Amino acid sequence: MDLNFNAPHSMGTTIVGVTYNGGVVLGADSRTSTGVYVANRASDKITQLTDNVYVCRSGSAADSQIVSDYVRYFLHQHTIQLGQPATVKVAANLIRLLSYSNKNMLETGLIVGGWDKYVGGKIYSVPLGGTILEQPFAIGGSGSAYLYGFFDQAWKEGMTKDEAEKLVVKAVSLAIARDGASGGVVRTVIIDSEGVTRNFYPGETHPLWHEELEPTTSLLDILSAPEPMNT
Amino acid sequence: MTSVQGLVASPDADSQRTLYPYVTGTSVVGVKYKDGILLAADTGASYGSTLRYKSVERIKAIGKHSLLGASGEISDFQEILRYLDELIIYDDMWDDGNSLGPKEVHNYLNRVMYNRRNKFNPLWNSLVLGGVKNGEKYLGTVNMIGVHYEDNHVATGFGNHLARPILRDEWKEDMSFEDAVKLLEKCMLVLLYRDRSAINKMQIAKITDEGTTFYPAYSLKTFWGFSSFANPTKGAEGSW
Numbered sequence: 001m002d003l004n005f006n007a008p009h010s011m012g013t014t015i016v017g018v019t020y021n022g023g024v025v026l027g028a029d030s031r032t033s034t035g036v037y038v039a040n041r042a043s044d045k046i047t048q049l050t051d052n053v054y055v056c057r058s059g060s061a062a063d064s065q066i067v068s069d070y071v072r073y074f075l076h077q078h079t080i081q082l083g084q085p086a087t088v089k090v091a092a093n094l095i096r097l098l099s100y101s102n103k104n105m106l107e108t109g110l111i112v113g114g115w116d117k118y119v120g121g122k123i124y125s126v127p128l129g130g131t132i133l134e135q136p137f138a139i140g141g142s143g144s145a146y147l148y149g150f151f152d153q154a155w156k157e158g159m160t161k162d163e164a165e166k167l168v169v170k171a172v173s174l175a176i177a178r179d180g181a182s183g184g185v186v187r188t189v190i191i192d193s194e195g196v197t198r199n200f201y202p203g204e205t206h207p208l209w210h211e212e213l214e215p216t217t218s219l220l221d222i223l224s225a226p227e228p229m230n231t
Numbered sequence: 232m233t234s235v236q237g238l239v240a241s242p243d244a245d246s247q248r249t250l251y252p253y254v255t256g257t258s259v260v261g262v263k264y265k266d267g268i269l270l271a272a273d274t275g276a277s278y279g280s281t282l283r284y285k286s287v288e289r290i291k292a293i294g295k296h297s298l299l300g301a302s303g304e305i306s307d308f309q310e311i312l313r314y315l316d317e318l319i320i321y322d323d324m325w326d327d328g329n330s331l332g333p334k335e336v337h338n339y340l341n342r343v344m345y346n347r348r349n350k351f352n353p354l355w356n357s358l359v360l361g362g363v364k365n366g367e368k369y370l371g372t373v374n375m376i377g378v379h380y381e382d383n384h385v386a387t388g389f390g391n392h393l394a395r396p397i398l399r400d401e402w403k404e405d406m407s408f409e410d411a412v413k414l415l416e417k418c419m420l421v422l423l424y425r426d427r428s429a430i431n432k433m434q435i436a437k438i439t440d441e442g443t444t445f446y447p448a449y450s451l452k453t454f455w456g457f458s459s460f461a462n463p464t465k466g467a468e469g470s471w
Contacts (some may be wrong), residue, residue, distance in 0.1 A: 100306050104250065125284075129253035131276070131306040133284055148281070 012181030013045060014143025014172050015056035017111040017123040018155075019136050020164035023192030024113040024121040027168035028056050029143065029176050030184030038183070046189045050075050051196070053091040053114030054189050058141035059128070064108040067098050088114040092124035092132060100130025109140045115191045143175030143182035150174060165190060165199070173206040252304035252355040254278055256289045257428040258390035259300035260418050261359045262402060263368050263383045264411035267439035268361035270300045271415040273423075274448050275430035282430055290436045292443045294319045297333040297362035298436050299340075302387040303375065304355035311354060314343065333362025333369040337379070345377030357387035363440050386418075389426040394418035408437070420451050 016027040028045040031038055045057045047068045053075070057064035071094045075086050092112040099106060112124040125131075125138040137155055139147050150171060159167065165188055172186045186201040208214065216222060259272040276284040289308070290300040293315050301308040318339060322331045331339075337360040347353050357374040371381035384398040397418050406414070415435060423429045431451060437444045464470050 096306075100310065103306070127254055127278065127283075129304060129306040131254045131304075131309060133276075133287065133305075135284075135286075145281070148283075 013058040013141035014147070014175035014179060014182040015045060015058045015109075015111050015140045016144075016147070016168050016171050017056060017113040017125075017138045018159075018164045018168055019113075019121045019123050020159045020161055022121065022161065023115050023190060024123055025161070025164045025168045026054055026056050026111065026113045026189045026191070027165075027172045028187055029141075029172055029182040030187060031176075031182055032061055033181055041184045043184070044187060046187055048072070049091050049112075050079060050086050050114070052085050052116060052191060053088050053112065054191060054196070055091075055095065056111040056113070056140065057108065058110070059108035060106070063106045064110065067095065067106065067108060067110070070098060071095055085116060087116040087118060088112065088122040088124065089116075089119075089134075092122075092126065092134075095124075095126045096130055096132040099126050103128075103130050111138045111140050113189075113191065115193060117193075121192065139171070141182065143172070143179035146175050146178045147171050161190060161192070169201050169206070173201075174209060177209045177212065252307075254283065254305045255355075255428070256287065256302045256305060256308070257426055258386055258388045258394065258422050259289065259302050259357075259359045260386045260390045260394045260398075260415055260422075261300065261361050261370050261372075261384065262398065262406070262411055262415060263361075263370050264406040264408060266408065267363040267368055267437065268298065268370050269408075269411050269415055270298050270359060270361055270436045270438075271419055271433060272300050272302070273419070273430050273433040275428065275432065276305050277428045280427075282428070285430055285432060286448070288434065288445075290434060290445070292436075292438075292445075293336055293360075293362075294322070295330050295442070296364045296438070297331075297336045297360060298438045298443060299336075300359040300361075300387075300436075302357045307354040307356050311340070311343070311356065311358070315339075332364035332367075333360055333371070334364075336360055336362070337369070337371040337373065337381070341373045341377065341379045344373050344375060344379075348375065348377045359385055359387060362438055366440055389422055389429075390418070393421050393425055397421065416451060420453070423451060423453065 012033050014029045018025045026046050030042050032040040032043045047055050047057060049055055049072050055068055074094050075091055079086050095110050095112055109128055110126045115121050123135055123138050125133045125135055168188055169186050176182045188199045190197040254276050256276050261270045270290050272289040274286050275282055276287040290298055291312055293299050340358060353375040355375050359372050361370040370385055372385040373379035384402050386394045401414055419433055423431055432448050434448045435446045
């Protein structure tokens, strides 16, 4: 792949983080590509940092993994020393510290999301360069280019957990439909005061978007079907 | 990931060599007025050509006597705020009744920016530093290469090309708050029309001897009602 040094690097993946009344929902696709080959079609891009804080990874798989590993390690020690769960802000700032001080070498955009007892559900965006921004919702990765307009229209303050998760799944599904670097399944992680829930949404559970057809096992099934064929 | 090696490679080459910014803010404009300083900046941060973040505060209070506005790489601005936080805290700890004024903060920033430039690892920002101490107003600017100066009105980026000429023409000594705000809004409107990275959501911040005020973010009305806008090729169909 050819890189243009003067433009921000577009990154394989779609990642999303949304706050709702009582927690956060993180979402991601599951495609890891090396060039045009799909190295892993079922990867898990939503990585645990602590019991109550997770991170969505985009960009270089190696860079995002090593940053997550270091932050998990630091947070583990921090939790022991603090005597209670780390806050989402602290986790996000550790991500920022590594991203900012190694900005010349890293190519990873991260969305940190979690729940702590002080401020509830929070989402922090840490894009390329190491900027940190707290947001009610965040999108990242190459697939996010197709979601700016969608969220401008569909995002609302004060959603319920179900509304938030549906929004996340719809968004990632739409991005997968148009971004070649995103694909596979939609994974979500919901974090609130009760704990963490992981969900898995394969293609059959998403609605069909424009010009997509209902999947079948074989043409033969279509030909032998009792209904008449339509054009 | 490949990188561009600038000059001679030293043992820890490339460990710190900023090549280009990622998340950037656009112009900041500042003016002196009767009671102090007014700074204006939109609340946008771009990612290349994408207007990615739309609620970013690019003007912050520094200590009791200064306001700092920044354009350029936001992560570097956030780091500068941390340096300044430390500076202000240590100054506070002397507990001697004295506090750093805008001149001192501007000088500090100048040193930081220029020294980073000399190491070929700049903080990719253009900064506006304004403040009042003991009735004395101060407004200055410093950028990533260490160029710094003070004036009655300053701007960064596009603001230098679009806002400064307006300010040179219309700025007066001891303007009222209302006149100064109107003048800033005139500049910001031109920037909104003509700067691709500008968004229609801005913030004005004020600093006087009484303290700092951050006004809530707001949007400006734009005018598109010229007849030549509605029908540019009238009388010359087929032209453009």
